[in-house]
Amino acid sequence: MLESMSLFHLLTFLKFAVILVIILSVAPVMAWVERRGSALMQNRLGPNRIGPLGLFQSICDAIKFLFKEDPIPGHVSKFYYALAPVVSLVPAFMTFAVVPFASTIEVDGRVLGFQLADLNVGLLYVFSVASLGVYGIIMGGWSSNNKFALLGGLRSSSQMISYELSLGLSVIGIIMAFSSVHLGEIVQGQAEVFRQIGPFVLPEWLQVPKWGILVQPLGFIIFITAAFAETNRLPFDLPEGESEIVAGYHLEYGAMKFSMFMMAEYINMFVASSLIATLYFGGYHGLHWVLNLVPLEGMSREWMRIALELGAFFLKVAFFMWFFVWVRWTLPRFRYDQVMELGWKVMLPISLANIFLTAFAVYYGWI
Amino acid sequence: MLVKAKKSFLQRFYLVEVIKGLGITMRNMLFAPKVTIQYPEERRKYSERFRGMHYVKATNGVENCTACMLCPTVCPAECIHIVAGERPDKEKYPVQFEIDVLRCCFCGMCEEACPKDAIKLSTIYEMSQVTRQVYDKDYLAEQRGNK
Ligand code: SF4
Ligand code: SF4
Numbered sequence: 001m002l003e004s005m006s007l008f009h010l011l012t013f014l015k016f017a018v019i020l021v022i023i024l025s026v027a028p029v030m031a032w033v034e035r036r037g038s039a040l041m042q043n044r045l046g047p048n049r050i051g052p053l054g055l056f057q058s059i060c061d062a063i064k065f066l067f068k069e070d071p072i073p074g075h076v077s078k079f080y081y082a083l084a085p086v087v088s089l090v091p092a093f094m095t096f097a098v099v100p101f102a103s104t105i106e107v108d109g110r111v112l113g114f115q116l117a118d119l120n121v122g123l124l125y126v127f128s129v130a131s132l133g134v135y136g137i138i139m140g141g142w143s144s145n146n147k148f149a150l151l152g153g154l155r156s157s158s159q160m161i162s163y164e165l166s167l168g169l170s171v172i173g174i175i176m177a178f179s180s181v182h183l184g185e186i187v188q189g190q191a192e193v194f195r196q197i198g199p200f201v202l203p204e205w206l207q208v209p210k211w212g213i214l215v216q217p218l219g220f221i222i223f224i225t226a227a228f229a230e231t232n233r234l235p236f237d238l239p240e241g242e243s244e245i246v247a248g249y250h251l252e253y254g255a256m257k258f259s260m261f262m263m264a265e266y267i268n269m270f271v272a273s274s275l276i277a278t279l280y281f282g283g284y285h286g287l288h289w290v291l292n293l294v295p296l297e298g299m300s301r302e303w304m305r306i307a308l309e310l311g312a313f314f315l316k317v318a319f320f321m322w323f324f325v326w327v328r329w330t331l332p333r334f335r336y337d338q339v340m341e342l343g344w345k346v347m348l349p350i351s352l353a354n355i356f357l358t359a360f361a362v363y364y365g366w367i
Numbered sequence: 368m369l370v371k372a373k374k375s376f377l378q379r380f381y382l383v384e385v386i387k388g389l390g391i392t393m394r395n396m397l398f399a400p401k402v403t404i405q406y407p408e409e410r411r412k413y414s415e416r417f418r419g420m421h422y423v424k425a426t427n428g429v430e431n432c433t434a435c436m437l438c439p440t441v442c443p444a445e446c447i448h449i450v451a452g453e454r455p456d457k458e459k460y461p462v463q464f465e466i467d468v469l470r471c472c473f474c475g476m477c478e479e480a481c482p483k484d485a486i487k488l489s490t491i492y493e494m495s496q497v498t499r500q501v502y503d504k505d506y507l508a509e510q511r512g513n514k
Binding site: 037039040041042043044045221326327329330331 | 382385388389391392393395396399400401402403405
């Protein structure tokens, strides 16, 4: 008993360490992707000097951030000023505890899962934790004792409230369709075959997996738009709004504290991408057909399956991370009233309508 | 009067336009030629008339300047300092010829004014130094750029 407990702890700790490393490496890699990607889109080349393709640029940036002087301005509220970056970073990390990277594998009669905590209220946990992140931004904006920073914090809070609503409501459709808030079960449900669009039954030879985007196309559009707003990415980066309020909530921050805000932004992007992949794009499904091509038996076949699942999951996540960057350098920032109008007059009614549509579909047994 | 452009339904729907925009950025990223000049290896080719670093023209190793003082007179930044002297053959020449380049605005008036074609502006535009260089007669005689 004791031995199995300690083994469980060891495994959990190991998973924790691996996930932490993955998350921490997201920010520098994405910073590079963002800079090179934006440069290429604007017909420039971007940082290409340090390391192959400029890949080590982020390391130099990190070193610079670490060795910079970290002054605390005299007019700030010191405690909350120092706390804010931590508060915005920690919830971003916490969300990953429940995201399933791959399905389970049985080793020596023990089931090994590829997620840190197999919560049966996974989705609710994700939303409750993710909504905490905004406190860091508000705290940073308020404690900075600066008009622009305060405006950034205010904008952020009202934007979060407006879009959290449609984000939560759009996911209700998914919960209804797969009748679960357990992320693992939602992913499992997406492995089934997509049978019918509304009342129209698809032909037998068409074997499309029942991914969330096919079941909930409207919900997907609302979710991804709201996700952009929640992560404060362009076209919804009003809390920063360089041209209007200088830098918004992180105006008074420098050195590592600033880079913690940046990291939180990239990690939130990672969270949003993995949620999109998990809820709407079949999570870790999608590469299983490769298994039939390789002649592997027994345990090695199982491990191969896990590797393929991990590959599929991270491919999807990587695509959506890229999509975040892609959209950022395509669309200009909305005006503030436009953001509010979109949130309350368009997204909210549509997400409510989506719930009714889904309810109809579930009632008539279409889903 | 505020005139609002009529938008079609698809344009108002916005999503289609977003997707079109994404197409444009992707096309630019993949196919458009990149305009970056990779500076230390590649350099921008400036026109011959570019007004950069000064140089003093010389004929047979003797500078053309006769210390007529036209260029210090015309210079709006008052950054040319010449001390005139006399050669053994009674020819007037600059004993000291210095340009305070930090004050210079590269207007090219000195070049215009010079009757002897002595002071000219080259195409050199990299003027940072690791030593405290005095832009004196000897130094200026060397700076030719591509002239
Ligand atoms: S370029 Fe203009 S400012 Fe410079 S030395 Fe000549 S006259 Fe003076
Ligand atoms: S105008 Fe020409 S000749 Fe006269 S002092 Fe200047 S450089 Fe010498």
